[in-house]
Each structure stands twice: as C-alpha cells, then as structure tokens.
Amino acid sequence: MIKVNYIYHSCFAVETDSALLVYDYWKDSHNGRLQNAIESNSEKQLYFIVSHFHQDHFNPEIAGFAQARRLVSYDTSKRRRIKAPIATAILRPGDVYEDENLKLNALRSTDVGIATLVTLPDGTTIYHAGDNNNWYFATDEDEHIRCSLDEMEGMFISNLREVRSITKSVDHVMFPVDPRLGSETMRGSCQWLQQIKTGHFYPMHCWGRWDEIRNGIAQLEELFPETAFVCPDASEIDEEPLFPDEPKTESGSGADSAQPNTASE
Numbered sequence: 001m002i003k004v005n006y007i008y009h010s011c012f013a014v015e016t017d018s019a020l021l022v023y024d025y026w027k028d029s030h031n032g033r034l035q036n037a038i039e040s041n042s043e044k045q046l047y048f049i050v051s052h053f054h055q056d057h058f059n060p061e062i063a064g065f066a067q068a069r070r071l072v073s074y075d076t077s078k079r080r081r082i083k084a085p086i087a088t089a090i091l092r093p094g095d096v097y098e099d100e101n102l103k104l105n106a107l108r109s110t111d112v113g114i115a116t117l118v119t120l121p122d123g124t125t126i127y128h129a130g131d132n133n134n135w136y137f138a139t140d141e142d143e144h145i146r147c148s149l150d151e152m153e154g155m156f157i158s159n160l161r162e163v164r165s166i167t168k169s170v171d172h173v174m175f176p177v178d179p180r181l182g183s184e185t186m187r188g189s190c191q192w193l194q195q196i197k198t199g200h201f202y203p204m205h206c207w208g209r210w211d212e213i214r215n216g217i218a219q220l221e222e223l224f225p226e227t228a229f230v231c232p233d234a235s236e237i238d239e240e241p242l243f244p245d246e247p248k249t250e251s252g253s254g255a256d257s258a259q260p261n262t263a264s265e
C-alpha cells in the first residue's frame with residue numbers, strides 16, 4: 001500500500017513500504033505536511049525527485065538532507081548546480097534509475113526536464129508529469145513563437161505514446177491541471193485518461209486556484225468512472241491563489257516561464 005500526500009503546487013510526498021518519495025519540492029504547506037511526512041517516515045529511505053529546474057518545482061534545501069537520494073533532471077543539475085555526489089542520479093528522457101526500493105523511467109516532457117514513471121517492487125506504478133502537459137494556450141496562440149498549438153498537441157500525444165510503450169495503465173498519476181489554460185484546462189488530462197488507464201489521478205500545478213478546476217474535475221469523474229480523482233481536503237488547501245503572469249515566448253510552451261506573482265502572498 002502506498003499513501004500519496006499532497007504538499008504544495010506540484011509537490012507530493014509518496015509513502016511506500018520502504019521509501020518516502022518527495023516530488024518537485026518547492027514549498028512546504030503552511031501546516032508543515034512535508035516536514036511531518038519526513039519525520040514520520042524517518043526509518044525509510046528519503047528521495048527527492050526533481051522533474052525540472054523551474055523555481056516552482058525546485059528548492060535548494062534538498063541538498064541539505066543527509067541520507068537522501070536525489071534524482072534530478074539534467075537541466076536541474078546544470079541550472080541549479082546539483083552535481084554528483086549531491087545528485088544520486090542525473091536523468092535525461094530515456095534514462096532508467098534502479099535501486100532496491102524502486103525503478104524509475106525518465107520520460108519526455110513537452111516543457112523542460114523530464115516526467116517520471118516509478119515502479120515499486122510490488123509492481124505499483126506512479127507517474128509524476130513534471131511540466132509534461134498539452135500546453136494548449138488557445139487564446140494566446142500569437143504568444144507562441146517556438147511551437148504552434150498543433151505542434152504542442154503532437155508533442156504531447158507523442159509523449160503519451162512513450163508512456164504506453166512502457167505501460168498502458170498507471171496506478172497513481174500526478175498531472176498538471178493549470179487554470180491559466182482557460183477553456184483548455186482539462187485538455188491534456190482528458191487525453192491522458194483516454195490513453196492510459198489510471199487508478200488514482202491527482203491534479204497539481206493549479207497555483208492554489210482549486211475553485212477554478214472543480215467543475216473540470218467533476219466532468220472527468222463522469223467521463224472516467226474507473227478513475228479515482230483525488231483533490232486535497234479543504235483542510236489541506238492552505239495555499240494563497242497565485243496569478244502568475246500569462247506565459248511568454250521564452251521557453252516555448254511557456255508552461256513555467258512566468259514567475260508567480262508573489263505580491264499576492
């Protein structure tokens with residue numbers, strides 16, 4: 001059995017029998033859920049998995065945890081200077097990391113860095129998308145110079161094929177549901193769910209704007225009744241809604257080129 005704890009934005013702490021997997025740690029929740037998870041799983045191997053270097057997916061504090069294994073994407077290693085031996089492994093799409101607690105496939109993202117598919121010794125599978133999504137900014141098409149909407153969608157569908165080449169079903173999926181996409185907020189999630197049989201689906205990367213994605217999640221619940229959609233409890237939502245600038249052209253898809261508007265904090 002595993003337990004998936006939502007922490008903040010795209011950060012989750014996943015408890016397995018022998019490990020605690022901390023994904024994309026940016027900030028702890030106001031009530032210290034990450035700290036609690038680390039303390040209450042202190043007998044297990046701690047991992048930090050970093051999908052890419054963007055500031056909302058990375059916290060330099062991860063270097064300070066003695067005993068932790070740090071599995072970081074190549075861009076994080078370069079841009080945030082997390083080299084060996086601090087980095088246990090530096091991962092590019094296509095790489096495989098394996099130890100006694102897990103096997104990790106590093107997969108492609110439509111943005112920078114990687115997505116990850118973890119397989120536990122009992123066969124349980126866990127996918128964390130990082131910033132892999134169909135960043136279909138329909139109303140801002142003019143903003144995109146590196147890639148058209150068609151190219152974006154093609155890249156995303158191709159990435160789904162890559163997942164399907166490894167497995168056609170995943171037990172636990174953490175996936176961006178970003179309200180900045182407006183009417184297309186659920187587009188990538190829907191395409192994922194059509195292609196990959198999903199046990200539990202955990203929305204993330206919604207900038208604390210949970211109210212804006214609830215209707216979309218309810219629609220997915222009707223379309224995909226075999227999937228359990230898991231949003232944080234009201235007591236777990238202690239994020240101030242952020243309204244980061246609309247994406248700019250610099251990083252292509254622009255998924256994270258915007259900086260969060262910290263003035264709202």
Ligand SMILES: [Zn+2]
Nearest residue numbers: 054056131256
């Ligand atoms: Zn992000």
